[in-house]
Amino acid sequence: xxxxxxxxxxxxxxxxxxxxxxxxxxxxxxxxxxxxxxxxxxxxxxxxxxxxxxxxxxxxxxxxxxxxxxxxxxxxxxxxxxxxxxxxxxxxxxxxxxxxxxxxxxxxxxxxxxxxxxxxxxxxxxxxxxxxxxxxxxxxxxxxxxxxxxxxxxxxxxxxxxxxxxxxxxxxxxxxxxxxxxxxxx
Amino acid sequence: xxxxxxxxxxxxxxxxxxxxxxxxxxxxxxxxxxxxxxxxxxxxxxxxxxxxxxxxxxxxxxxxxxxxxxxxxxxxxxxxxxxxxxxxxxxxxxxxxxxxxxxxxxxxxxxxxxxxxxxxxxxxxxxxxxxxxxxxxxxxxxxxxxxxxxxxxxxxxxxxxxxxxxxxxxxxxxxxxxxxxxxxxxxxxxxxxxxxxxxxxxxxxxxxxxxxxxxxxxxxxxxxxxxxxxxxxxxxxxxxxxxxxxxxxxxxxxxxxxxxxxxxxxxxxxxxxxxxxxxxxxxxxxxxxxxxxxxxxxxxxxxxxxxxxxxxxxxxxxxxxxxxxxxxxxxxxxxxxxxxxxxxxxxxxxxxxxxxxxxxxxxxxxxxxxxxxxxxxxxxxxxxxxxxxxxxxxxxxxxxxxxxxxxxxxxxxxxxxxxxxxxxxxxxxxxxxxxxxxxxxxxxxxxxxxxxxxxxxxxxxxxxxxxxxxxxxxxxxxxxxxxxxxxxxxxxxxxxxxxxxxxxxxxxxxxxxxxxxxxxxxxxxxxxxxxxxxxxxxxxxxxxxxxxxxxxxxxxxxxxxxxxxxx
Numbered sequence: 001x002x003x004x005x006x007x008x009x010x011x012x013x014x015x016x017x018x019x020x021x022x023x024x025x026x027x028x029x030x031x032x033x034x035x036x037x038x039x040x041x042x043x044x045x046x047x048x049x050x051x052x053x054x055x056x057x058x059x060x061x062x063x064x065x066x067x068x069x070x071x072x073x074x075x076x077x078x079x080x081x082x083x084x085x086x087x088x089x090x091x092x093x094x095x096x097x098x099x100x101x102x103x104x105x106x107x108x109x110x111x112x113x114x115x116x117x118x119x120x121x122x123x124x125x126x127x128x129x130x131x132x133x134x135x136x137x138x139x140x141x142x143x144x145x146x147x148x149x150x151x152x153x154x155x156x157x158x159x160x161x162x163x164x165x166x167x168x169x170x171x172x173x174x175x176x177x178x179x180x181x182x183x184x185x186x
Numbered sequence: 187x188x189x190x191x192x193x194x195x196x197x198x199x200x201x202x203x204x205x206x207x208x209x210x211x212x213x214x215x216x217x218x219x220x221x222x223x224x225x226x227x228x229x230x231x232x233x234x235x236x237x238x239x240x241x242x243x244x245x246x247x248x249x250x251x252x253x254x255x256x257x258x259x260x261x262x263x264x265x266x267x268x269x270x271x272x273x274x275x276x277x278x279x280x281x282x283x284x285x286x287x288x289x290x291x292x293x294x295x296x297x298x299x300x301x302x303x304x305x306x307x308x309x310x311x312x313x314x315x316x317x318x319x320x321x322x323x324x325x326x327x328x329x330x331x332x333x334x335x336x337x338x339x340x341x342x343x344x345x346x347x348x349x350x351x352x353x354x355x356x357x358x359x360x361x362x363x364x365x366x367x368x369x370x371x372x373x374x375x376x377x378x379x380x381x382x383x384x385x386x387x388x389x390x391x392x393x394x395x396x397x398x399x400x401x402x403x404x405x406x407x408x409x410x411x412x413x414x415x416x417x418x419x420x421x422x423x424x425x426x427x428x429x430x431x432x433x434x435x436x437x438x439x440x441x442x443x444x445x446x447x448x449x450x451x452x453x454x455x456x457x458x459x460x461x462x463x464x465x466x467x468x469x470x471x472x473x474x475x476x477x478x479x480x481x482x483x484x485x486x487x488x489x490x491x492x493x494x495x496x497x498x499x500x501x502x503x504x505x506x507x508x509x510x511x512x513x514x515x516x517x518x519x520x521x522x523x524x525x526x527x528x529x530x531x532x533x534x535x536x537x538x539x540x541x542x543x544x545x546x547x548x549x550x551x552x553x554x555x556x557x558x559x560x561x562x563x564x565x566x567x568x569x570x571x572x573x574x575x576x577x578x579x580x581x582x583x584x585x586x587x588x589x590x591x592x593x594x595x596x597x598x599x600x601x602x603x604x605x606x607x608x609x610x611x612x613x614x615x616x617x618x619x620x621x622x623x624x625x626x627x628x629x630x631x632x633x634x635x636x637x638x639x640x641x642x643x644x645x646x647x648x649x650x651x652x653x654x655x656x657x658x659x660x661x662x663x664x665x666x667x668x669x670x671x672x673x674x675x676x677x678x679x680x681x682x683x684x685x686x687x688x689x690x691x692x693x694x695x696x697x698x699x700x701x702x703x704x705x706x707x708x709x710x711x712x713x714x715x716x717x718x719x720x721x722x723x724x725x726x727x728x729x730x731x732x733x734x735x736x737x738x739x740x741x742x743x744x745x746x747x748x749x750x751x752x753x
Contacts, residue, residue: 017247021307024243028236036229046235053243057250113227120225138197139189139219140226145200164204170218171211 009070012060020057027071028053030151031078037136038082038097040109040117048085052078072153099124099132123173131166134159189223234435241305241617304543304580304616306430313621314431314682317671317713408654413637413706415689417663420629423687423710428620430580430668430683435615436483472496475606486615490537492601492608515568517557519602523549530574530598533607543616544576544595545584555696571599571608580616580668586688588669589641591705618683625685625710632708635715636661636689638722640706661689661706669709685710 005026011019031052036045055077063073079096086095098109099121109117124132133152137143145163149156189197197219201208208215469479476496480489494500502508521529527547534541550573560566577593578585585594594612601608626632664687671682689706709715 015250017250018244020247021240021244024240028239029231032231032236033229037227040227042230042232046232046239050239050242053239054246057243057247110230112230116225116227120222120227123222135222139223142193160200160204164201167201167215167218170222171214174214174218 005070006065009060009063009065012057013063017057017060020060023056023070024053027074031074033141034075034151035078035082037140039085040098040113042110044085044108048078048081051081055081068153069150071151075151076153096129097132099127100129123170126173127166127169130162131169134163135166138163189220194219234433237305237307237433237617238435240307241303244305245303306580306618306620307433308428309619309621311426311622313619314429317429317623317682317684317711318717409695410654410656411639411695411701411703412656412658413639413661413689413691414658415633415637416660416692417689420632420664420687421666423625423627423629423632425625425627426622427625427685427710429623429685429711430618430620432486432614432681432683433617433619434484434486434680435617436486475604486617487611488613490607490610490613497601497608498604513570513603515570515603517568520553520568521572521600521602521605525605526572526574526600529600529605530576530607533598533610539596539610539613541576541596543578543580545579545593547574547576548593549573550575550592550597568602570603571601574598574600580618580683583685584665584667584688585670585683586667586686586705586707588671588686588707588709590702591640591688591691591707594670624712626712626715631715632687632710635719635722636664636687636706636708639703640708641718641721657695659695660692662692664689664708669707684714 005023008019008022012023028049032045032049035048035052036042039045039048052074056074059077063070083096086097086100089095098117124135127135130152134148137148137151138145143151145156145159148154149159152159154162194216198212198215201215463483465484466480466482469481470493471477471479474496475498476493477490478493480491482488499509499513502512526549530547533539551569553569553572557563557566557568574597575593576596576598578595586592587594597610597612598607599609600606667686667688668683669686671684672679687708687710689708691703691705694704695701709718
């Protein structure tokens with residue numbers, strides 16, 4: 001079955017909400033992965049994914065195709081749900097994902113990812129929100145910059161630039177760690 | 187995610203386009219990029235979650251669509267109606283969504299009550315692969331009769347039972363002893379040979395060895411059934427129709443893994459095993475006439491069975507006289523259909539079991555036919571329970587069993603002595619994927635198959651002047667329905683529903699108590715029908731004394747479809 005997103009959205013906005021199923025099928029795994037990489041907990045990711053699609057169904061009439069891509073709109077709904085979730089967990093702090101947390105020990109993280117999280121969070125928490133998102137989408141999800149740009153409502157050039165700065169930052173951090181290690185050894 | 191050379195080169199080229207100076211730091215960059223890529227966190231995406239959420243979303247989408255179209259159609263004040271409609275829709279959607287999240291967080295160990303929904307998700311054609319292997323093992327099970335088929339369901343198709351006890355299974359109750367014993371005893375009082383004309387593979391060893399002058403045993407007579415279609419022209423069958431495969435989603439939204447999270451039961455620390463999830467859970471009720479309830483999130487099923495220890499029969503222990511005096515069932519104990527339906531209906535209502543996917547109940551076994559035919563009614567074994575079936579209906583089509591044409595669905599047994607429900611099984615979640623498959627559209631072929639009696643119908647070819655009898659049975663206008671099959675491939679069982687035409691037998695023989703076929707079922711999926719035709723050609727018993735003589739399994743000339751007259 002071919003998927004015409006624009007037509008599906010038009011139909012949903014006209015009240016034929018059955019076409020929302022096509023939108024759901026196209027985005028469910030992507031949105032789930034996006035949320036999971038921010039929360040690292042299966043049940044939380046499922047909850048927030050559910051909420052994202054419920055809200056998207058409810059608000060689809062408000063989406064204006066002239067203001068950006070549908071994917072960007074949907075990802076922003078997902079991102080807001082994650083932010084709200086962390087605000088609820090950590091006294092309204094401005095936290096966008098689990099890497100931002102200074103101490104994530106009290107948060108539920110899937111056990112099979114706990115060790116890796118502790119390693120990657122050392123450098124990911126030095127990056128900005130957009131830097132992390134783009135780095136994760138490029139290196140972990142293997143998305144092309146054009147796809148990333150659509151999802152984040154940015155230009156492709158901008159995405160590349162943010163990725164470049166993220167890599168430079170990581171290089172800096174690794175250099176600092178190396179100096180620190182050398183300092184400890186001498 | 188480990189990057190290959192091509193992917194790595196692409197990333198590096200992108201960076202160099204932005205800053206050519208980075209080329210000098212290539213080795214560092216490669217190290218950073220490869221390390222980050224390799225440290226990809228592992229995502230486990232649960233397909234059951236996807237299916238379940240889709241069903242709920244579509245249910246709400248449907249509710250929203252109906253509401254919007256209804257109000258807009260009949261009221262000229264469209265703007266106001268839009269506002270009101272979407273406000274109501276928002277309430278419909280937002281309230282349950284917060285309820286869903288809130289309940290999940292706060293009610294960690296409570297089984298949440300969810301309204302059951304029917305969901306059918308369309309997938310690409312032929313998505314389930316070949317239907318043949320999915321069908322064959324089911325047909326072989328059916329060869330051994332209803333009781334053992336249901337027993338195989340109880341054991342998860344040959345797999346482990348829930349708690350090692352037969353009564354605790356989340357499929358069918360294994361205790362069909364009543365029916366088996368009745369058949370066994372009544373059969374013994376009539377003849378000591380294989381059931382007559384039952385359509386199974388019951389081949390008699392040597393008919394000629396029966397002594398017609400024997401004082402104790404009556405002469406053995408073989409009956410073969412010939413079917414003739416007497417209905418109208420068949421309805422047009424679409425070249426492709428949807429086959430449905432049931433998705434086994436948990437009947438509850440509660441994450442069953444939470445029930446074991448952090449659980450140290452003393453003998454072992456369950457928390458030390460990562461990725462644990464509950465496969466089955468069994469609850470035992472206290473008190474007289476209580477039940478054992480088994481919930482299988484893995485199978486998406488719930489079954490309810492007698493807690494034997496708490497029912498009156500258990501009080502007799504091994505005392506047969508006590509059982510005879512207090513629990514033996516007599517004719518006066520047998521309940522009419524209306525009373526059976528009252529008991530089952532009340533049970534469903536009392537325990538919050540929704541009937542909305544099921545049609546009107548039917549009693550699935552008619553003991554009275556056997557009783558009327560029994561030559562020794564004083565020794566007749568009255569069954570201690572009677573089965574009621576609430577037939578499953580999907581897309582207005584009823585689900586049938588292929589081998590006997592009986593309706594299939596929610597099964598409830600009623601203990602006739604105690605006038606209570608004793609068992610309930612086949613209560614399952616209703617979530618399906620549907621995939622188009624090629625159907626047989628030639629009415630001649632369909633009717634020819636029906637007139638051969640369908641699956642497992644054995645033809646007995648008689649000796650000229652021998653002790654055999656042929657009975658002609660008429661088939662009426664068919665109904666379009668489904669047949670349910672189970673596949674046991676790769677250690678798991680899956681259920682599929684295949685479109686079928688169900689031809690009712692309009693003149694069941696009154697003098698043949700073991701005749702059980704209520705309808706002849708013709709599966710419409712081309713792949714299955716072709717395979718069935720091959721099987722039918724192999725299912726015959728030749729007593730005519732033809733080539734090979736005596737009993738043979740060789741292919742008889744009379745059974746080929748093209749030699750049978752077809753209307």
